[in-house]
Amino acid sequence: MDRAVDTSDAPQAPVDAQCPACGLHALVPVTLAQLANGRWRQVDEPDPTAAQHVVLDTCPVCFGAWFDRGEFDVLGDGAVDSVRLAGMEARRSTRVCPRGHGPMYEHQLPGLLKTPIECCSRCAGIWLDGEERRKLAVRTTTEGQQALKEKLVRRGVIWVAQIVTQLPVEVDNPARGTPWLVYLLLGGFLLLFFAEVQGFLFYRDWAVISGKIVRDYDDSVHTLVTHQFLHGSWYHVLFNAYFLYIFGDNIEHLFGRWRFALLFIGAGVAGGALHVLLSYATATPVVGASGSIAGVMAAYLWSFPRAKLFQTIFFVQLKIPAWLYLGAWVGLQLVMGFFTTKVQFAWFAHLGGFVFGLLMTPLVLRARRFEVGREVRVPAAAYAPR
Ligand SMILES: [Zn+2]
Ligand SMILES: [Zn+2]
Known part of the structure; x- marks a missing residue:
């Protein structure tokens, strides 16, 4: 086995590789500049005043990051010597080096991390998963860059807002690019609701009324689609818009526009259909994007289970992983659907949308991995097109 580490100082070509951990995206270069005060900041253009x-x-x-040899010495917390690691015997990983050197090797760092980090024995580069990066290289994360005062101010503002609204806030999961479809939907919701308020639209005409669909299928089946875009009150429309904004931007970016549109409308139709099948509120008109958004939430759960959300419960601000938050949300829908008589919420519509999202997302993610693998020079081994 060739374990010789390449220590030539030739400038390295840009990385053109599929993420070796999740396979859902090509690796994207991010420029970090060290400012005069010693802190690191992400910059779009090299900053002439920066030290390096x-x-x-x-x-x-997944927020994993690749550190070429030497980069970890600058950005890491100084506890790991990558060249030494690269020379050590270790277990072969299923993940491949983004520089095209084949499988990396897993190294345990007892006392620092529970999970092993991956290191390439040829180029001594290091791969850190998102969580590992938050622990070993805080300088490379947005949160790790904030001074204590900034952190406290931000959390204080969120705390006050959450006591009033009870809405969740993402800790650190910014989407790349502009989520145009999410913006279009948000604008459409507001515009249509304004038209309702002004009397141009009557929401009952476009709502799912399960008794009517059963009796008069041909004449009302279109409401399974139309009901998604109308809302019953300002509170209803703003609440839904907020959830769509929080969860939708990342999913639109990951899915692409057409698949996101299919997810949104499909989940809404599935939600409406489950409501017709299971709810006894047969004369109540149901409107709102809640079922569609439940589908988007299911996609988020599949795709970003370890993303964290702030939620304030009884005045205590907690950082909750997305899987726990969304799991609790599903539990609430189930309990309320089967055991309460509160018909102003269409619990079954939420569940139907969520199940649609759970079924569709793994198929989309699989397709994404193959697409990304075809577009790059170094595909991740597990998803390499054959
Ligand atoms: Zn990834
Ligand atoms: Zn390598």
Whole structure:
């Protein structure tokens, strides 16, 4: 086995590789500049006043990052010597080096991390997963860059807002690019609701009324689609818009526009259909994007289970992983659907949309991995097109 580490100082070509961890995105270069005060900041253009720059290759989906040899010495917390690691015997990983050197090797760092980090024995580059990066290289994360005062101010503002609204806030999961479809939907919701308020639209005409669909299928089946875009009150429309904004931007970026549109409308139709099948509120008109948004939430759960959300419960602000938050949300829908008589919420519509999202997302993610693998020079081994 050739374990000789290549220590030539030739400038390295840009990385063109699929994320070796999640396979859902190509690695994206991010330029970090060290400012005069010693702190690191992400910059779009090299900053002439900066002491030094490092270009890190990161995955915008799972937040893992690739550190070429030497980069970790600058950005890490000084506890790991990558060249020494690269020379050590270790277990072969299923993940491949983004520089095209084949499988990396897993190294345990007892006392620092529970999970092993991956290191390439040829180029001594290091791969850190999102969580590992938050622990070993805080300088490369947005949160790790904030001074204590900034952190406290931000959390204080969120705390007050959450006591009033009870809405969740993402800790650190910015989407790349502009989520045009999400913006279009948000604008459409507001415009249509305004038209309702002004009397141009009557929401009953476009709502799902299960008794009517059963009796008069041909004449009302279209409401399974139309009901998604109308809302019953300002509170209803703003609440839904907020959830769509929080969860939708990342999913639109990951799915692409057409698949996101299919997810949104499909989940809404599935939600409406389940409501017709299971709810006894047969004369109540149901409107709102809640079922569609439940589908988007299911996609988020599949795609970003370890993303964290702030939620304030009984005045205590907690950082909750998305899987726990969304799991609790599903539990609430189930309990309320089967055991309460509160018909102003269409619990079954939420569940139907969520199930649609759970079924569709793994298929989309699989397709994405193959597509990304075809577009790059170094595909991740597990998803390499054959
Ligand atoms: Zn990834
Ligand atoms: Zn390598």
